[in-house]
Amino acid sequence: MTRQLTARQRENRAGLAYLSPTLVVVVVVVILPILWTIMLAFQRIRLINLRRAGVFGDWTWANLETVLTSPGFWSSLWTTLVYTVGSTFGSIAIGLVAALALRGRFRGRTMVRASVLLPYVAPVVAVAFVWNVLLSPQFGLVNDWGVRFLDWDRPIAFLSQREYALFTVIAFETWRYFPFAFLFLLARLQAVPAELEEAARVDGAAPTQIFRHILLPQLGAVIALLSVLRFIMTFNKFDDVYLLTGGSAGTQVVSVRVYEFLTARFDIGAAAAQALVLAAGLVVLLIVYLRFLAPRVED
């Protein structure tokens, strides 16, 4: 029996139908895996007994206990936090400087603006290796020039020495992601009405005053958004640290640790529990941020 549908009902059905492929993909490859991770975290599963284990095995707190009491867990969480805050702040700060410097006209502006984006679009594996070679104590350009021109006593092992490694990784992350911040800040800067700045200049305002009282208030919302985005992305980041240091020399962030549980110890349960702790940590930090620290953005 066919029923006459109202236009509204038809629109509703069409909307759901058009969105359904997306929903299927996201549910199958993202939502279900997340739920499954939560279950894996409470089961005793290793790669060896994987084929026999059912979806609903024996529940246990053992994994969480292993993870929370294992040596290096808290320091790894702390490293992740330092790495995330440092890189987020660094990339937005440099991005802001770049946006301000490349805003006005100058010769070759198009070219410079494009090349500034290169670290962001280039493959992470390739750029990580270039940094690796550049900073190498044996044949790296940086160390050779440092010893020759800057009077360093001996080459510095930037990526394997405890005092420098975390800092170097943060510098890499800042370098790779400042273009992202730059892109968004520049777009916002260009939307600031030119008359505002012009009027301030005529009134004799200094550039820093114009920045502080005219540009910064306009950029506030974008900076807040970028902070959250970059924080989430960096907190979960795996590739960069893994490729640069492999997690050694005090740079073991949680995601690299999860990878080690998974591939070196074949302990799926512990890896899942560890990943879950990472996600939970992020959610808590975000709630704190949104609740107490985020600038109120009026719609």
Add this chain to the structure above:
Amino acid sequence: MDRASVEMRVLRVLRPIVITVLAVITLFPFLYMLLLSVRPIEELLQHPGRLWLGPSEWTLRTYREVLTPTEDGGQGFLRLLTNSAIVSVAATLLTLLVSIPGAYAVARLRFFGRRQVHFLFLAVYLFPSILLAIPLFVLFTRLGLRGSLGGLTLVYIAQTVPVSIYMLRNYLTTIPASLEEAAAVDGSGRLQTLRKVVLPLAAPAVMANALYVFMIAWNEFLFALLFLVEDRADWTVSLGLAQLSGGIEVSKTVLMAGSVVLTLPILIIFFAAERLLTEGLTAGADKG
């Protein structure tokens, strides 16, 4: 002299310096990559601080080693390039196929749950890929999808669909709805309108989106590492390069040649479509 003119003077000097520094720190690593890739390894070990080498001393041996098939003693990157291209192109096409109707629905149609869709997308980015990797690793192992390019493509689609929908939606909302209404009055159905009216108008956004997805898939490393590492025949270029660095007998100059091979396609796409890409990514960002 007042504060304003002092600052103006300082800035007039400072600004070119900042611009130069920015250009150098972003361009130099890529230039260094290129220069090292054509340098004989003995020469690099003797003079690590030397930057420039006359073209007469350049060598292409490194590229030959990277591109020669493994059977002939090389690293077989041509094969890996093909793998990367297959995965990236497939991921791009399928992502668009999924996200274009999705973006249209979110931009135009009122349906139950439209406002809640964003929360679903948030999950993709809020949870670390390493968290998704574990169950997918288990699942793909069971289904026998691990070690297949198809499984990897599926993951890439899920990773890129939300960004893709977001970008396309921003563009679609700028297209006047009256055009579609006119088409509807002329009697074309919704799907037909989408294909014949909306899609041609959104072509620049779709194109930017396609390139963006391609670049993400081409550059991806973690999932390729987890799913494909066992069989060399399946490796993507990123994975192959990372595995190459683990080999002791592989010299750094060969590694740089591999890096150039991996980076070049991305740079070509980027410079060919730079404006399209940057505008596509930040569409809507200037509104506040």
